[in-house]
Amino acid sequence: xxxxxxxxxxxxxxxxxxxxxxxxxxxxxxxxxxxxxxxxxxxxxxxxxxxxxxxxxxxxxxxxxxxxxxxxxxxxxxxxxxxxxxxxxxxxxxxxxxxxxxxxxxxxxxxxxxxxxxxxxxxxxxxxxxxxxxxxxxxxxxxxxxxxxxxxxxxxxxxxxxxxxxxxxxxxxxxxxxxxxxxxxxxxxxxxxxxxxxxxxxxxxxxxxxxxxxxxxxxxxxxxxxxxxxxxxxxxxxxxxxxxxxxxxxxxxxxxxxxxxxxxxxxxxxxxxxxxxxxxxxxxxxxxxxxxxxxxxxxxxxxxxxxxxxxxxxxxxxxxxxxxxxxxxxxxxxxxxxxxxxxxxxxxxxxxxxxxxxxxxxxxxxxxxxxxxxxxxxxxxxxxxxxxxxxxxxxxxxxxxxxxxxxxxxx
Numbered sequence: 283x284x285x286x287x288x289x290x291x292x293x294x295x296x297x298x299x300x301x302x303x304x305x306x307x308x309x310x311x312x313x314x315x316x317x318x319x320x321x322x323x324x325x326x327x328x329x330x331x332x333x334x335x336x337x338x339x340x341x342x343x344x345x346x347x348x349x350x351x352x353x354x355x356x357x358x359x360x361x362x363x364x365x366x367x368x369x370x371x372x373x374x375x376x377x378x379x380x381x382x383x384x385x386x387x388x389x390x391x392x393x394x395x396x397x398x399x400x401x402x403x404x405x406x407x408x409x410x411x412x413x414x415x416x417x418x419x420x421x422x423x424x425x426x427x428x429x430x431x432x433x434x435x436x437x438x439x440x441x442x443x444x445x446x447x448x449x450x451x452x453x454x455x456x457x458x459x460x461x462x463x464x465x466x467x468x469x470x471x472x473x474x475x476x477x478x479x480x481x482x483x484x485x486x487x488x489x490x491x492x493x494x495x496x497x498x499x500x501x502x503x504x505x506x507x508x509x510x511x512x513x514x515x516x517x518x519x520x521x522x523x524x525x526x527x528x529x530x531x532x533x534x535x536x537x538x539x540x541x542x543x544x545x546x547x548x549x550x551x552x553x554x555x556x557x558x559x560x561x562x563x564x565x566x567x568x569x570x571x572x573x574x575x576x577x578x579x580x581x582x583x584x585x586x587x588x589x590x591x592x593x594x595x596x597x598x599x600x601x602x603x604x605x606x607x608x609x610x611x612x613x614x615x616x617x618x619x620x621x622x623x624x625x626x627x628x629x630x631x632x633x634x635x636x637x638x639x640x641x642x643x644x645x646x647x648x649x650x651x652x653x654x655x656x657x658x659x660x661x662x663x664x665x666x667x668x669x670x671x672x673x674x675x676x677x678x679x680x681x682x683x684x685x686x687x688x689x690x691x692x693x
Contacts, residue, residue, distance in 0.1 A: 295404050299411060307415040311335045314387075314408045321390040323363065323372075326416060327383050328488045339365075339390075343492045346374065346386065363388055366496060375405060377412050384416045430455060434505040438465070438512065440564035448560040457503050462517045464556040465566040466529065467574050468536065468549055469510040486549075487511050489540045497532060510574070514563060517556040526586065529553055533584050551584040552577055572597065579686055592679065597686050604683045611680045614663050625663070628656050630684075633677050637668065 295317050302313035307324070315322040315335035323339055324332040325346075334340040349361040357376040362369050370390045377385040387409060433451055436442045442451075449459045468490060483506050490504050490511050503514040515532070519525035533551045540549065552574025554566030569587035576597050577585025587594065596604065609616065615626060628646060635641035639657075643650045657668060666673045 296407050299404060299407050303411040303415070307333045307412070307419075308335075310408065310411055310415070314404065317404055318389060321370075323388045323390065324377075324385060324412060325388065326385045326419070328484050330488060332385060332412075332416060332419060343488060346388075349374075361388070363390070366492075375409055377409050377416060379413050379417070384413060384420075387412060431505050434503070434512070434514075437514070437560070438564055438567040440561070443561060445559055445561050452503075452560070455503070457514075458516070459560040462556045462558045463514055463560065463563060463566070464517055464525075464529075465512060465514050465554045465563060465570045466533075467510040467512050467552050467567075467570045468533070469574060470549055483509075483511070486540060490536055493532065493535045493539055497535065510571075512567065512570075522588070525556060529586075530584060537583075549583070550574060550578050553584065553586045555588050576686065593682060593686060596679065596683050608680050608683050611676045612664070614665070615660065618663050625656060625660055628653070629660050629677070630681050632657065632668070633674075633681050637674060 298313050298317070299310060302309040311322050311324055311333040312335045321334075321336060321339055323334045323344065325344055326332050329343045329345060331340050331343060343366075345364045346361045347364055349359050352358045352360060352373070357378065359374050359376075361372050361374050363372045363374075371392065372388040372390050374386050374388045376383055377387060387405065389405075437448060442448050445459075452459045468486065487504055487506055490513055494504070494513065494515065505512050515529075517525050517528065519528045529551075533549075536551075537549060552570040552572070554569035554573065557563055557566055572594060573585040573587040573590060576590060576593050577583075580593075590597075612626070615629070618625065628642070628648075631646050632639075632642045635645065639650055639653060642648075643653045646653065648656070661668055664673075668674070668677075
């Protein structure tokens with residue numbers, strides 16, 4: 283049973299929390315940290331730091347792992363809090379309203395610490411106060427995002443025709459458009475459906491923001507565009523190879539930072555070309571989407587539009603024309619009933635191996651003499667020479683068409 287002195291102390295503590303909350307969320311967190319004599323981190327539902335005490339605990343974001351309920355209460359748990367450089371053993375409380383999770387209050391502790399039950403009343407009051415702060419933060423963030431996304435939409439779809447307008451509007455969010463920029467889009471291999479899970483999309487966007495901020499140290503330009511996370515980034519490399527290494531490193535950091543337990547198992551990235559003039563960035567956006575789609579078809583994690591070459595031309599071409607060209611080049615082989623599938627597969631392997639007999643023999647497990655016999659048979663059926671440059675160019679093209687459009691299913 284509490285003594286009168288304990289009750290008085292408890293009332294003072296709660297009063298202090300309420301007064302601190304009236305100032306701001308940081309003051310509330312400092313007061314709570316002081317009362318329970320432990321560091322405190324408050325996170326929004328997406329992992330972004332709302333407040334931290336002491337201040338040096340504030341980073342661009344945290345992840346909660348190894349979460350275990352305490353006393354069968356799913357809203358109170360022990361966990362490990364993982365930051366960009368450190369991780370901490372913690373006890374956590376879920377901040378909720380009407381069963382909606384708004385965020386988390388985490389108390390950092392030693393390995394052998396137990397949950398500070400004697401501060402339950404203070405923490406319960408703090409949780410209720412955090413509800414108001416986080417809801418206000420969400421409202422401000424949503425309004426800021428609405429304005430930002432309206433600007434992004436106009437930028438990415440070429441609706442703003444003046445460089446000076448883009449530069450001045452970008453400065454509102456700390457974006458500097460005086461230097462070359464490019465657009466990259468990040469999604470999943472199943473990008474047509476998976477990112478419709480808005481929670482997963484928000485987590486991925488937060489991850490991209492966090493990685494960009496840590497690498498560039500500035501406000502980041504990202505948005506959720508339908509089922510993709512779109513980012514406009516400044517290119518710091520002086521040549522194409524430097525720019526490529528820069529973007530690959532960025533994407534690798536995103537892969538490392540993203541928690542695959544949030545519903546997305548495999549990310550893909552498409553990268554547009556860099557442009558000096560911000561009014562041209564809509565081109566980079568279209569290029570990045572094409573690179574993502576082609577790269578996804580080819581099973582590539584990251585694809586650069588400026589490396590698409592013939593793939594890009596064939597991908598955008600009329601499908602009926604491509605189907606006609608496909609049959610024009612391979613028609614006799616497609617109509618050949620004996621060993622049709624075997625010969626077609628061997629020819630495709632031969633093309634993919636750069637027309638090397640030795641490499642093709644290895645991957646098809648055929649003796650070189652057997653392979654030469656089959657290639658000679660293919661030449662006879664197609665009435666062409668596989669050594670002819672024109673023939674080789676046509677074969678490269680038709681098998682790219684087959685891969686990009688899955689055209690073999692319509693044969």
